Amino acid sequence: xxxxxxxxxxxxxxxxxxxxxxxxxxxxxxxxxxxxxxxxxxxxxxxxxxxxxxxxxxxxxxxxxxxxxxxxxxxxxxxxxxxxxxxxxxxxxxxxxxxxxxxxxxxxxxxxxxxxxxxxxxxxxxxxxxxxxxxxxxxxxxxxxxxxxxxxxxxxxxxxxxxxxxxxxxxxxxxxxxxxxxxxxxxxxxxxxxxxxxxxxxxxxxxxxxxxxxxxxxxxxxxxxxxxxxxxxxxxxxxxxxxxxxxxxxxxxxxxxxxxxxxxxxxxxxxxxxxxxxxxxxxxxxxxxxxxxxxxxxxxxxx
Amino acid sequence: xxxxxxxxxxxxxxxxxxxxxxxxxxxxxxxxxxxxxxxxxxxxxxxxxxxxxxxxxxxxxxxxxxxxxxxxxxxxxxxxxxxxxxxxxxxxxxxxxxxxxxxxxxxxxxxxxxxxxxxxxxxxxxxxxx
Numbered sequence: 499x500x501x502x503x504x505x506x507x508x509x510x511x512x513x514x515x516x517x518x519x520x521x522x523x524x525x526x527x528x529x530x531x532x533x534x535x536x537x538x539x540x541x542x543x544x545x546x547x548x549x550x551x552x553x554x555x556x557x558x559x560x561x562x563x564x565x566x567x568x569x570x571x572x573x574x575x576x577x578x579x580x581x582x583x584x585x586x587x588x589x590x591x592x593x594x595x596x597x598x599x600x601x602x603x604x605x606x607x608x609x610x611x612x613x614x615x616x617x618x619x620x621x622x623x624x625x626x627x628x629x630x631x632x633x634x635x636x637x638x639x640x641x642x643x644x645x646x647x648x649x650x651x652x653x654x655x656x657x658x659x660x661x662x663x664x665x666x667x668x669x670x671x672x673x674x675x676x677x678x679x680x681x682x683x684x685x686x687x688x689x690x691x692x693x694x695x696x697x698x699x700x701x702x703x704x705x706x707x708x709x710x711x712x713x714x715x716x717x718x719x720x721x722x723x724x725x726x727x728x729x730x731x732x733x734x735x736x737x738x739x740x741x742x743x744x745x746x747x748x749x750x751x752x753x754x755x756x757x758x759x760x761x762x763x764x765x766x767x768x769x770x771x772x773x774x775x776x777x778x779x780x781x782x783x784x785x786x787x788x789x790x791x792x793x794x795x796x797x798x799x800x801x
Numbered sequence: 802x803x804x805x806x807x808x809x810x811x812x813x814x815x816x817x818x819x820x821x822x823x824x825x826x827x828x829x830x831x832x833x834x835x836x837x838x839x840x841x842x843x844x845x846x847x848x849x850x851x852x853x854x855x856x857x858x859x860x861x862x863x864x865x866x867x868x869x870x871x872x873x874x875x876x877x878x879x880x881x882x883x884x885x886x887x888x889x890x891x892x893x894x895x896x897x898x899x900x901x902x903x904x905x906x907x908x909x910x911x912x913x914x915x916x917x918x919x920x921x922x923x924x925x926x927x928x929x930x931x
Contacts, residue, residue, distance in 0.1 A: 622857035
């Protein structure tokens with residue numbers, strides 16, 4: 499119908515007409531796209547804005563896979579790597595962009611546009627024009643990491659977290675300063691497990707994001723470390739709930755009623771092979787699949 | 802006759818030099834305005850600069866003449882640190898503006914160079930960030 503209408507209006511060779519249609523479609527898409535500009539900070543000489551960019555995958559300020567920070571950092575973690583961009587205000591538009599240089603390379607070093615925080619305290623990043631004039635300045639604060647947090651799905655977890663045997667759990671670590679401010683900067687993390695027979699760290703475990711895999715029932719300690727600072731999380735591996743097919747697996751605790759004792763005699767004989775499995779699995783899974791993960795759900799990583 | 806002509810030429814030249822010199826400003830000091838707001842305090846006066854390490858601060862400098870002839874925009878003013886390992890001085894975005902950078906804890910002085918001649922050296926100290 500649409501095709502015939504299009505055909506009637508534009509004839510059989512409506513290629514030229516498809517271009518405006520395509521442009522219109524693109525414009526519609528562009529307008530409906532919810533674009534959030536990256537956070538910026540005004541230059542101290544009032545000529546433009548600095549934009550913070552994550553230089554690696556382990557910067558707590560950037561969502562996974564993105565170099566765009568959710569906020570301009572209050573402080574950079576000691577040892578953290580990052581990059582900056584600069585854009586002039588409209589008054590200076592057209593001027594060639596300045597080169598961003600650390601005022602003191604011993605405090606914040608710079609290699610190929612990647613800065614690295616080497617000393618705590620404030621250090622100026624100067625925007626230097628081609629004529630060697632400092633056209634703008636931004637002071638960045640570098641802070642030592644005071645503590646780490648670990649979160650699951652942006653919810654900070656408490657002392658322990660649960661995972662089922664054969665399932666995976668994504669944990670994200672984040673560094674905080676002494677004023678409880680989220681610190682920027684790409685850092686080197688080391689994730690390890692006390693017992694890989696209970697829970698294993700999948701992959702290299704050198705990112706702020708780690709995938710923990712439940713191997714066998716039990717509990718163990720997973721540790722994330724940045725430099726000398728470490729945080730331990732108790733990982734409780736519970737039996738898999740996949741065999742407890744009661745239809746309400748998304749509920750937390752409601753499966754107990756129909757499994758404790760009932761399946762042995764009633765449903766067990768329908769399949770013939772569930773006698774042994776349902777007892778063990780359902781008892782374990784319903785104890786607290788969510789209890790352990792909600793110890794400290796008040797905070798978010800957005801800090 | 803020739804000798805008389807020579808003397809009169811010399812006198813004229815000397816007079817011209819004297820008159821020219823009399824119209825030139827005579828350096829007395831500098832006035833300094835702080836034009837940016839660093840996150841930690843700095844102490845900037847016409848006779849001494851104190852900046853914490855890692856901090857950059859923009860200053861506007863105006864040379865002050867001791868005679869009635871003021872410095873004008875075409876006069877060149879430069880500030881040069883005697884020890885760039887302690888305090889660095891970079892040109893700022895405007896004429897007679899400079900950015901002082903505390904590089905390393907210590908003391909030095911910053912030369913005031915006007916129209917190519919060193920006129921002064923301002924005491925400069927870089928302190929640690931408290």
